[in-house]
Structures are given as structure tokens and as C-alpha cells.
Amino acid sequence: MNIVVCVKQVPDTEAPIRIKPDGSGIDEMGLNLVMNYYDEHATEAGLRLKEQFGGTVTLIAAGPERTKEALRTGLAMGADEAMLITGPGLEQSDHLGMARVLAAAIKALPHDLVICGKLSTDDNASIVGPALAELLGLPQATAIAHLEVDASATTALVHREVEGGVEILEVPLPALLTVERSLNEPRYPSLPGIMKAKRKEIKTSTSTDQKVAASSRLTKLVPPPKRQAGRVIEADADKAVAEIVAFLKNDAKVL
Amino acid sequence: MDFQLTEEHRMVQSMVREFASKEILPVAAELDHTETFPQEIIKKAAALGLMGMVVPERYGGAGMDAIAYVVAHEELARASAGVQTIITVSNSLVADPILRYGTQAQRQRYLPGLCDGTRLGCYCLTEPSAGSDAMSLSTTARRDGDEWVLRGTKAFVSSGVEADTCIVYARTGQEGARGISAFIVEKSFPGIAVGKIEKKLGIKCSSTSEIVLDDCRVPADNVLGDLGAGGKIALSTLDGGRLGIAAQAIGIARAALEDSIAYASERQQFGRPIAEFQAIQWMLADMATRIEASRLLAYRAAYLRQQGQRYTKEASMAKLFASETAMWASHKAVQIHGGYGYIQDYAVERYFRDAKITEIYEGTSEIQRLVIARNVMERVQ
Amino acid sequence: MANDVWVVVEHESGQPKKISLELLGRAGQLALALGGKAVAFVPGRDVSAVARALGPYGADIVYTAQDPLLEPYTADAQTQVVGEALRKEQPTLVLIGSTAQGRDYAPRLAARLGAAIVTDCASLEVDNSSLVATRPMYTRKAIGTVMYASEGIRIAVVLPAVYPVPQADPKRTAEVRAMRIPLDAKQIRTKVHEVQAIKRETVPLTEADVIVSGGRGLRGPENFALLDALAKALGAAVGSSRPPVDSGWVPHDYEIGQTGKTVSPQVYLACGISGAPQHLAGMSGSKHIVAINKDPNAPIFQLADLGIVGDLFEILPKLTEAVKKAKGGNRD
Numbered sequence A: 001m002n003i004v005v006c007v008k009q010v011p012d013t014e015a016p017i018r019i020k021p022d023g024s025g026i027d028e029m030g031l032n033l034v035m036n037y038y039d040e041h042a043t044e045a046g047l048r049l050k051e052q053f054g055g056t057v058t059l060i061a062a063g064p065e066r067t068k069e070a071l072r073t074g075l076a077m078g079a080d081e082a083m084l085i086t087g088p089g090l091e092q093s094d095h096l097g098m099a100r101v102l103a104a105a106i107k108a109l110p111h112d113l114v115i116c117g118k119l120s121t122d123d124n125a126s127i128v129g130p131a132l133a134e135l136l137g138l139p140q141a142t143a144i145a146h147l148e149v150d151a152s153a154t155t156a157l158v159h160r161e162v163e164g165g166v167e168i169l170e171v172p173l174p175a176l177l178t179v180e181r182s183l184n185e186p187r188y189p190s191l192p193g194i195m196k197a198k199r200k201e202i203k204t205s206t207s208t209d210q211k212v213a214a215s216s217r218l219t220k221l222v223p224p225p226k227r228q229a230g231r232v233i234e235a236d237a238d239k240a241v242a243e244i245v246a247f248l249k250n251d252a253k254v255l
Numbered sequence B: 001m002d003f004q005l006t007e008e009h010r011m012v013q014s015m016v017r018e019f020a021s022k023e024i025l026p027v028a029a030e031l032d033h034t035e036t037f038p039q040e041i042i043k044k045a046a047a048l049g050l051m052g053m054v055v056p057e058r059y060g061g062a063g064m065d066a067i068a069y070v071v072a073h074e075e076l077a078r079a080s081a082g083v084q085t086i087i088t089v090s091n092s093l094v095a096d097p098i099l100r101y102g103t104q105a106q107r108q109r110y111l112p113g114l115c116d117g118t119r120l121g122c123y124c125l126t127e128p129s130a131g132s133d134a135m136s137l138s139t140t141a142r143r144d145g146d147e148w149v150l151r152g153t154k155a156f157v158s159s160g161v162e163a164d165t166c167i168v169y170a171r172t173g174q175e176g177a178r179g180i181s182a183f184i185v186e187k188s189f190p191g192i193a194v195g196k197i198e199k200k201l202g203i204k205c206s207s208t209s210e211i212v213l214d215d216c217r218v219p220a221d222n223v224l225g226d227l228g229a230g231g232k233i234a235l236s237t238l239d240g241g242r243l244g245i246a247a248q249a250i251g252i253a254r255a256a257l258e259d260s261i262a263y264a265s266e267r268q269q270f271g272r273p274i275a276e277f278q279a280i281q282w283m284l285a286d287m288a289t290r291i292e293a294s295r296l297l298a299y300r301a302a303y304l305r306q307q308g309q310r311y312t313k314e315a316s317m318a319k320l321f322a323s324e325t326a327m328w329a330s331h332k333a334v335q336i337h338g339g340y341g342y343i344q345d346y347a348v349e350r351y352f353r354d355a356k357i358t359e360i361y362e363g364t365s366e367i368q369r370l371v372i373a374r375n376v377m378e379r380v381q
Numbered sequence C: 001m002a003n004d005v006w007v008v009v010e011h012e013s014g015q016p017k018k019i020s021l022e023l024l025g026r027a028g029q030l031a032l033a034l035g036g037k038a039v040a041f042v043p044g045r046d047v048s049a050v051a052r053a054l055g056p057y058g059a060d061i062v063y064t065a066q067d068p069l070l071e072p073y074t075a076d077a078q079t080q081v082v083g084e085a086l087r088k089e090q091p092t093l094v095l096i097g098s099t100a101q102g103r104d105y106a107p108r109l110a111a112r113l114g115a116a117i118v119t120d121c122a123s124l125e126v127d128n129s130s131l132v133a134t135r136p137m138y139t140r141k142a143i144g145t146v147m148y149a150s151e152g153i154r155i156a157v158v159l160p161a162v163y164p165v166p167q168a169d170p171k172r173t174a175e176v177r178a179m180r181i182p183l184d185a186k187q188i189r190t191k192v193h194e195v196q197a198i199k200r201e202t203v204p205l206t207e208a209d210v211i212v213s214g215g216r217g218l219r220g221p222e223n224f225a226l227l228d229a230l231a232k233a234l235g236a237a238v239g240s241s242r243p244p245v246d247s248g249w250v251p252h253d254y255e256i257g258q259t260g261k262t263v264s265p266q267v268y269l270a271c272g273i274s275g276a277p278q279h280l281a282g283m284s285g286s287k288h289i290v291a292i293n294k295d296p297n298a299p300i301f302q303l304a305d306l307g308i309v310g311d312l313f314e315i316l317p318k319l320t321e322a323v324k325k326a327k328g329g330n331r332d
């Protein structure tokens, strides 16, 4: 089975971010950049299918040179190959542009499954996955929480969380999947894996897509409004209940 | 000069940090309170290559360098100094000398198992009457046909209860360092037993016990290095071991600092977070500064080691400064936590108890100063 | 190119979903600013009842696209039908709810049409004839302002509960027009085996005005009954922090935060939740926050409007009774 996993490099969500004074974006100085959380789950999904069916897991990313580090994390987890698409236009690109660049590269690769994270934790867009499915002409299943591929590797049975229930969906391969965190527990990249990844070459190509001009652009980034701490009350249960009820009635007006 | 960790080092750091925070940190307090050996964690650590970090890949190790080792062990100790002790002893005091002094057959017999976690190592140098003056040890080994027969009692052996592969130092000749030889002794050999199991102040999930050698029979093939080279092996092994202890101390100090920052920004007194009081801020600043200095000392000692240079003095400096930093920082952390720092609901009392050992084992602070002084005076002469 | 603002309506059992009504309210305001009409587009098997319900909420025109193949929902069918309708009518803006469906097909639709798309919109404004959205980014550590290019169809996937459901005006009706859009079974490549409903007596998280949420402080799955009871009394939804999910006390779809749902109800009542940054990422946009925690130093108190230092096991049962009483009182 030929599995392509899309990977993005994002700021570590554990650490605070610094917004540039002019609000044009975040300050990358000293920022710890890591593989997007959900892409770890996507990589894990690919590796498990490879263990089950044989084949290869190829990681692909579009982004600046530094993105190689995220790819190397995936290689250390056990992916076979990795490729990076760079290009001067990429920085101005929006998510659809990014999907177009990825689609062009993936078209040239054999792919039975393309797997993405359900979103990336930097801009929380969740656009690239389904857009990529469209551009590759593949059926899709997004935010899947369970995955089974039948023995002949022709269809995938997936579970998707929907409001109030679970949708059980059958998707013929080749297909594009985006994954939820409850799908699996990603393995840690092992130390021998890190050593192997170090020796692997990451193929780099330059995107020549001229149409990456964005149809939407970020014009300002500000910190979220700071919430003021309100009243904190230490009281017995009856008094506490009275306070909450009064709050629900008079402040929130939901009672 | 380059003060950056390499990409590989950063990958190791982020992997071990995640492993430690998910698999070790959540159970660290419980392992400490119940004094339980973390069997499962050691198994998982082995699967990730942490039990044979610097052993080359051909013997089943990860083939990493000494800086990676220091980076990884800071992360392990950040979560639990006890767990880290178990891992660093098996790596730096057992696998490492077998790699450097062992025969091909010994390497092949012991290293893959130590790396994959089917074996666990311990290091038996100290004796009840030979601590800082380790070279005065009195355990004896006498030759009997194809075997050596070992007799004596080793004290304070870390992982003495659980380990199966022991490096034992015993006297095969004259008094002093030159009369000592090193042996690889398996727990399954006849005549070796676990003696008294110690109750300790800290690193409680790592066992510390006597190892009693009662005419323990060891095949002649299990002499490690040359006969009479034991003293040299013991001391050079400790150079590497001290990097592990320096990393441990840095991890403990960092835990103390991180917990203190979090607590000080949440705890309100006099109508504001205590972090707003300068007295608290200065403690945090000094903690951070000493930690950074410790780390730089440790990285540099590790760097010299991987360059193949002599690093005895630098390893001692790193271990000395880092361990005193751990003690100091955990002491301040308890202070910042006030009464809460003294009770077991908060982790800083554990850091405080754990920190003390770093000033004692693998050479007390006094012994480190002795080593450093001897080295700097040598240069003057 | 019309200056119309469309809402693709999601519905269930002949009723429009709450999010679609919220969007319809906003569509009316935006259409006014842009000089167009508020248009509801309702795809489905049999949507006549849904279509009739939309006029009172502000739709000027309701388009229906009925086809048995649209039920159950699939990305393929939905993209095809909505895409063709948009191609034909060329509205300037399309509002889609940020729901399991909306997030699934909207990007695909955008790729098909080459339309600009912004997801997770927490606001949409017309500013000097440009269309501007704000959205949480970096796990809610920042709020981004995004400007759409002015050409072509623009798609906005809007978060639930950021706009109120408009007051229904029973006298208001909309013109309902049926659209015929060809849909072929062969175009639908995926097959929905079933949608297993998770039985729950409380409101879905994304539709709730009030959310009561439990954390590790609840100690076990059985204690979520305390939250269920309170939620029923309040007409609220039940959510959780991550530990109850990871420990298997509640299903993953309860989770609120960085790796769970983003919610912004009128009231968020956090019980036994410490207030870790990853949790705040999902709920700090709530209008009012009430927290019950026994630890006076819990970080959640730093952003709660009302913080109660106390034992949730003592407070919750009494609170449920008090709420029942208060609600009963209102009815008299």
C-alpha cells in the first residue's frame, strides 16, 4: 500500500507565542517548532497500515527549509521517505494554494491513501485535507476516529464523530483521510529511529505554481481579549448555590 | 564556537521530554511514595533506545553521542530522579565499560540485552568500609581453575535488587588501585545474593542494596579488561557516570524552578501573586542562572568526551556545580511553596529529598573538589 | 454576480438546526450591508417543512434542492449540489456552519469553485465594502483578522453560538423556489453504513447556551450523573476536560479544548477543572464563566466571572435542586 502523509511544522502548543508588534504575525525567534499534533496521528495511521499491508509511507510537506525538521520527526517514527516542497510563492499562499501545491506533488506519486491531520494547531483552518481530496479527485473522510482497511485493501471503513453520534462510513481506495486524535496513540520516534532519519535524504523540490496568490489573507493578529478574574467566593454549599443561581439569573440571564 | 544543540539533539530532547511527561511524570509521586521499581517504564524506555544510548547500533544500541545523553537524562530526571538513576546506572556504569573494555565476546553477550531491556546493569564498587576511598576495597577474587572466586560485600548498589548484570570490582593483587580487577558477574552465577535493602531519603523507586559475594564463581572469561586494570576502569567509568549525575541534578533543579514559577504565579498573598514580590523573583532568577551554568558545564564536558579528549576535571566540575545547584534550587523551591512545599501534595518536597543524593554518589562534592584541585594544581606545577 | 448572502441550511427531522438560524440572522444583516438578499439554501431529501420554517428567521428567498441521494449526508453529494447551485446563482458570500458536515464539505466546495474560504469565523463584518472575518488561531492564543479578496464567491465557515438566533417573526414569509440539480448515484463514492446515535438526554454541545463541564475532579464516570442532572434542569449540554475522556469516563466528543471542541456558550460552568491552557483554548470565548473548584489557587479562577471555592460533590446536587426551583418559579 502506498501511503502519503501530509505534514506541517507548527509552533509547539505548550509554549506561549509572541505576536509581532505590528500584528502581522507571530515572532518566530526562539520558537520551538514541531510536527503538527494531528499529523503525528496521521503518520501513526500510515505506519500501522504499512505494518499491516506492506508498502511505503511517504511524508510530504510544503513550507520553508526548516520544515525538514518536522519531516525528520516522521522519518524517526518510521516513515520511509520524505519530501519537501519549497518556493518563494508559498509564504503568500493561503490554504487552497497550499492544497494546490501539495496536490501537484502527490499526483506524481503512487498513492492508495493520502492522510492528513484534521487540522493544524497554528491556524486551525482544517481546509487543506478536504481541498486536497477535491484537487486529487479522491473521495474523503474527515476527522476519523477509527479506521479499518479490508484485507484486499480496496475499501476503508471509518468512524467519524458527528453531532450526537458516530457516522460509520465506507470509503473506496484510493482516498483521502483526515484524522482525529482518538484514532490512535502515536509512537515516539525511537533513538535508533532518530539516527536512521538523520541519514535519510529529504528530497526537496521547488514549486513553480504561480497561482498561489491568496484569495484571503491575514491582516492582523492580536492577543485574545484578557478576561478579568471575577469574584471568588469561599462559602458553605448553600451560600455557594445561592450565589450561582443569582449569577445565572441576573448576570447571565439564563434562568 | 557553536552553542546550538544539533537537530538530532533537539529531536532527542523533544522525544524524551514527551516520553517523560506522559509516561513517567504522572506516576512519579506514586513510585516515590510506594518505593516501587518502575518495571513497565524501563521496558518502554528500552524500546525507545534509552537503555543503550551511546552503544553503537551494531550491538543493539542507539549510537548517540554524549551530549545527546546529557540532554536525554535531564529530561528523564525532570520527571523522576529515581527512574533516571536506574537508567543512567545501567547505561553509563555498566554498558559503557563493557563497550570500552570488554572483549568482542563480552560485548556480544551483554550489550544487546542491556540495550533492549532484557538485562539491567548495576555497579558494585563501594563497600561498607570503602566509600570515598574506593581503591581501598577489600572484596577478593582468587583464581580457581577456569574460574575466579569472589568474596566480600558490596554496599549501596543502585538497582542491586533488580539488576542481573553486575560489574564487580575485587582485589586480585596488591593493595591500592593496581591490585583491583573488574568482573562481569551475572546474578545467576552461584554465590551472589542481594543483602540488606536500604531505606532511603530520596530516589525511592530506585533500589539500593548490598550485594553479597559468598565464594561467587565467575568464569575467567568474565574478567573485564586486563587483570589489575580495575582501578582505572572504575575511575574512567565514573567520569562518564558523572555526566549522567550532572544531567540528573540539572533535571531536578529545572523541575524545582518550573514548579516554583507555576506556583508563584498562581499563589496570591497580600492581594497579588507572590511572583510579583521581588524576593521571590530573585530566587527564580538565581535558580535559572545556576541551572544554565550547570548545563553549559555538562555540555562542555560531554563535548570533550565525544572529541576523545580528557574530561575528568570537566566532568567533576559539572557534577559538583550541578548537584549543588539541585540542592540549592530545590531548597528554594520548598521555600517559595511555603507550607505547601513541605507536604507531599506538591512535588517540591520530593525534589528536595532527591537532590541530596547528587552531592553524594559517584563521588561526594568533597571528592569532586579533590579531583578538580588535583587537576588544576597539576597544571600549575 | 449577485450581492446575495447565502446560508446553506443544516437540518434534522424537518427542523433547521440552531446554527443555521444563527447564520440566517447574520446573513440578513450582511445582505443589508452588501445590498443583496438573504438566501437560504436547503439541500435534502424532503425539505419542504424546513423551507417553510426559514422565512420567519429572516430568509428573503429559500432555495430547495431535493434529492433522495442527499440523505444521508455525504461530502460528494453535498459538494455537487451546493457547488452547482452556487455556480448558477453566484452569491457574494456563503455562510456554512462549523459543524461535522460544514467542516467536511466546505473546503472541498471551495477547492471545486476556486472560492475564497475562511473557517472558524468568530465574526464577519463588512468593512468599507471589504469582507473581514476574525477567527481564533494558535489554539486561541491569538485572534486573527482575515480579509477576503474581493473577487468571486466567498465562503465563511462560522462557529456556532457566535451570533444569536434571531427573533422569529411569524408574519414573515420567504419565497420558496425549488432548484433542480442533477445528481447521479455514481458521483457518490462513499457509503454511509449508519449513524449511530449516542443516546443523550442533554443538548448537543455546539447548540447549547449553557454548558456544564466536568474535569478530573469528578473522580469517576458515575459522577457525571451529577452533571447530567444539572444539565437537564438547566437545559444545558455536558462537556468535559481531557482527563475524563482519556480515562474513558465519557466519549471523546465531550472534550472541550485544544484537542476537543471550541465552544462559546452564554454560560460555561466548570466543575473540578483546573483551567490548563489547553482547556482554556476551547472555552475562554464563553460569555460567562462560573467555576467550582476546591483549590483556591486553581488557575480557572483567574478567568471565571464567578468562582466558588468548594466541594463539587456537595454543591452540585443542591444547585440542581435550586435550579429546578427557580425554573419552576418562572413558570408560575
Ligand SMILES: Cc1cc2nc3c(=O)[nH]c(=O)nc-3n(C[C@H](O)[C@H](O)[C@H](O)COP(=O)(O)OP(=O)(O)OC[C@H]3O[C@@H](n4cnc5c(N)ncnc54)[C@H](O)[C@@H]3O)c2cc1C
Residues within 6 Å of the ligand: B089, B122, B123, B124, B125, B126, B128, B130, B131, B132, B133, B155, B156, B157, B158, B159, B200, B208, B357, B360, B361, B362, B363, B364, B365, B366, B367, B370
Ligand atoms: C542511594 C545511593 C546509591 C548508591 N549507588 C551506588 C552504586 O550503584 N554503586 C556504588 O559502588 N556505590 C554506590 N553508592 C555509594 C556512594 O558512591 C558512596 O556513598 C559515596 O561514594 C560516599 O562514600 P561513603 O558513603 O562511604 O562516605 P565516606 O567516604 O565515608 O564519606 C563521608 C564524608 O567524608 C568526606 N570525605 C571522605 N574522604 C574525604 C577526603 N579525602 N577529603 C575530604 N572529605 C572527605 C565525604 O565527602 C563525606 O562528606 C550509592 C550511595 C547511595 C547513598
Ligand SMILES: Cc1cc2nc3c(=O)[nH]c(=O)nc-3n(C[C@H](O)[C@H](O)[C@H](O)COP(=O)(O)OP(=O)(O)OC[C@H]3O[C@@H](n4cnc5c(N)ncnc54)[C@H](O)[C@@H]3O)c2cc1C
Residues within 6 Å of the ligand: A013, A037, C214, C215, C216, C217, C218, C240, C241, C242, C243, C244, C255, C256, C257, C258, C259, C260, C261, C271, C272, C273, C274, C275, C276, C277, C278, C279, C282, C292, C293, C294, C295, C298, C310, C311, C312, C313
Ligand atoms: C497536546 C495537548 C492537548 C491537550 N488538549 C486538551 C484539551 O483539548 N482539553 C483539555 O481539557 N485538556 C487538554 N490537555 C490536557 C491539559 O493540559 C490538562 O491536563 C487538563 O485540561 C486538565 O484537566 P482537569 O482540569 O480536568 O484536571 P486537573 O488539572 O487534574 O484538575 C482537576 C481539578 O479538580 C479540582 N477538584 C478535585 N476534586 C474536587 C472537588 N471535590 N470539588 C471541586 N473541585 C475538585 C482540583 O482542585 C483540580 O483543580 C491537553 C494536553 C496536551 C499536552
